[in-house]
Amino acid sequence: MTETTEKARIGAPSIAGFTEEGESLSPTPVATGPLGGDAAKSHSHGGGYGIPDSSRAGRLTSYRLADFPELKGTEEEWRFTPLRRLGGLHKDALDGAAPAVAVEAPEQVRVETVGREDPRIGSAGVPEDRVSANAWEHFSEATIITVPSGVQLEDRVLVTLTGAGLAAAAQHIVIVAEEGARAVVVLNHNGQAIVAENVEVVVGDRAELTLVSLQEWQDDSVHASSQQVKVGQDAKVKHVAVSLGGSLVRLTPTVRFAQPGGEAELFGLYFADAGQHLEHRTFVDHAQPNCVSNVLYKGALQGKDAHTVWVGDVLIQKQAEGTDSYEKNQNLVLTDGGRADSVPNLEIETGLIKGAGHASATGRFDDEHLFYLMARGIPEDVARRLVVRGFLHEIIQKIGVPSIEEHLTEAVERELEAGDN
Amino acid sequence: MSTLEIKDLHVSIETEQGVKEILKGVTLTVKTGETHAIMGPNGSGKSTLASTIAGHPRYTVTSGSITLDGEDVLAMSVDERARAGLFLAMQYPVEVPGVTMTNFLRTAKTAIDGNAPAIRSWTKEVKEAMAQLRIDADFAQRNVNEGFSGGEKKRVEILQLELFKPKFAILDETDSGLDVDALKVVSEGVNRAHAAGNMGTLLITHYTRILRYIKPEFVHVFVDGKIAEQGGPELADRLEEEGYDRYLAGAGTAVQA
Structure with missing residues (x-):
């Protein structure tokens, strides 16, 4: 049994500009503009103790692949990812055909396919890692989905992305919920693909987007997806990641408050079978005052070499007074041979906040649990499903779209059935 | 009426030092309506008997038999035994992540009865049973045993006993770790289940104090994997006064009553 839970680096100073000895008089590192390759800092990656190599605020962001050094696999943000299984997404030209995009949407929604020069591209974020930058460098066209100002949709927008082969490809999607709009958008990734994807999401002032x-x-399939969400004034976003299929899935949802008063909920559900690597790295950037964020990711693992990773970064910047944030990850290891890594990171630069909490727990479903349930007459397969269903249902029920909830409940059942064989 | 019959049962476990025999020939018959107390010092094999009846995989039956109305219990899987009417109230109930008490109780009841209980009457029954055992109503929404205190876990075991209505209840040191009030509440639960009829009880305990609340007709004293002495309630009274010392002095050679 290899099961690990890594806690946040307790004892590491969490206030920028401070060391364990006290205030540092050298200027605090500040992230420079999106194209500034000079934002790259020298990193050190020791054993994870002592002074963190950098604040999350100081991480390099750039539209240009060349600004990112080649990956060695020891970098903080790549240390859990098996690079040799990335299908070249971090180093090769991504000139394969991107998964086909089909959008099913109510008529008020504008769906456009545009070229790289469209000014709306780049409106929500700048690539935060090398794979994302590689995708940016190589995508040929983007799909832009706009829910116009004030439009409140009854039906969900369903975006189906269907991969048709294993040639490494780049994908770009932009989703805009304009001021006061309300919508649910579903990105359904399926088929066979090796794809690096950038999803830009702009949630306008007072808009509500799921x-x-x-x-x-x-x-x-191999899928690396950077999903960056920019949240406007008093806007609400609910981001739900559900990863079930694929050899390697690495999702990095980032939520950045661009105006005060925003609310973000980030939920995740993953179920790793033998040999699967499912990685989720969430980042909530409290760059504005009076914003609320809540992160909850839950995962189940079964089978040999099932590997899940959750790294949750929350950065509460100096100006983000009145912040209320919480993040939690829970994993359930169903069989021997799996590994769940879980790392909550919380950086707080102001004391004037309402709350900031984090939690991580990895437990296993073992023979004693099974014995207990079976001793109450419950057959083994039912017992197993009972536990997993109950555990994951908490996330499914947060989605709030009955058709998707039903679909996911069935998908989880299928995962469980696969585990019985 | 049902009969649980244990004949010349030998049970061993695997230890790092090799195979160790724990039960060395236990013979015992329990009929519905009867309450048997099994008493004995620590390590005498009382709990092994309980776990073996329930089918815990750690215990290997090397010879002997357990039958329920003539049916071979040893040939049944753990869940089959429960559905056949055997219930083990565990000494250390485990916490089961991800499953609420409500969901668990309904699923188990459905498995035991072979069909789902009617929602309205079931909910009412659960609520009433919880109230009688002074279990807070909030527990229904909490995960099975998760964060429950030792006493709360024992109450929840008895809750299940009352709801599942087994033919035979095996209470494995249900009294250990309970304060007097909890002991009373739990004992009342067992007595209610008993009074409801058609249940035989095997009460495993180290101490005599639970016997003030649950009255056995038969008392068996376990020493070194065997029944060293058996008798009526008066035997428990004698143990109260004398303890187990006289058995331990000549373990294995004690005279059968």
Whole structure:
């Protein structure tokens, strides 16, 4: 049994500009503009103790692949990812055909396919890692989905992305909920693909957007997706990541408050089978005052070499007074041979906040649990399902879209059935 | 009426030092309506008997038999035994992540009865049973045993006993770790289940104090994997006064009553 839970680096100073000895008089590192390769800092990656190599605020962001050094696999943000299984997404030209995009949407929604020069591209974020930058460098066209100002949709927008082969590809999607709009958008990734994807999401002032990203790829697929959400004034976003299929899935949802008063909920559900690597790295950037964020990711693992990773970064910047944030990850290891890594990171630069909490727990479903349930007459397969269903249902029921909830409940059942064989 | 019959039962476990025999020939018959107390010092094999009846995989039956109305219990899986009417109130109930008490109780009841209980009457029954055992109503929404205190876990075991209505209840040191009030509440629960009829009880305990609240007709004293002495309630009274010392002095050679 290899099961680990890594706690936040307790004892590491969490206030920028301070060391364990006290205030540092050298200027605090500040992230420079999106194209500034000079934002790259020298990193050190020791054993994870002592002074963190950098504040999350100081991480390099750039539209240009060349600004990112080649990956060694020891970098903080890549240390859990098996690079040799990335299908070249971090180093090769991504000139394969991107998964086909089909959008099913109510008529008020504008759906456009545009070229790289469209000014709306780049409106929500700048690539935060090398794979994302590689995708940016190589995508040929983007799909832009706009829910116009004030439009409140009854039906969900369903975006189906279907991969048709294993040539490494780049994908770009932009989702805009304009001021006061309300919508649910579902990205359903399926088929067979090796794809690096950038999803830009702009949630306008007072808009409410739910974005569900489903990863139900075929077994040999590789998917790295940077999903950056920019949240406007008093706007609400609910981001739900559900990763079930694919050889390697690495999702990095980032929520950045661009105006005060925003609310963000980030939910995640993953179910790793033998050999699967499912990685989720959430980042909530409290760059504005009086914003609320809540992160909850839950995962189940079964089978040999099932590997899940959750890294949750929350940065509460100096100006973000009145912040209320919480993040939690829970994993359930169903069989021997799996590994769940879980790392909550909380950086707080102001004391004037309402709350900031984090939690991580990894437990296993073992023979004693099974014995207990079976001793109450419950057959083994039912007992197993009972536990997993109950555990994951908490996330499914947060989605709030009955058709998707039903679909996911069935998908989880299928995962469980696969585990019985 | 049902009969649980244990004949010349030998049970061993695997330890790091090799196979160790724990039960060395236990013979015992329990009929519905009867309450048997099994008493004995620590390590005498009382709990092994309980776990073996329930089918815990750690215990290997090397010879002997357990039958329920003539049916071979040892051939049944753990869940089949429960559905056949055997219930083990565990000494250390485990916490089951991800499953609420409500969901668990309904699923188990459905499995035991072979069909789902009618929602309205079931909910009412659960609520009333919880109230009688002074279990807070909030527990219904909490995960099975998660964060429950030792006493709360024992009450929840008895809750299940009352709801599942087994033919035979095996209470494995249900009294250990309970304060007097909890002991009373739990004992009342067992007595209610008993009074409801058609249940035989095997009460495993180290101490005599639970016997003030639950009255056995038969008392068996376990020493070193065997029944060293058996008798009526008066035997418990004698143990109260004398303890187990006289058995331990000549373990294995004690005279059968």
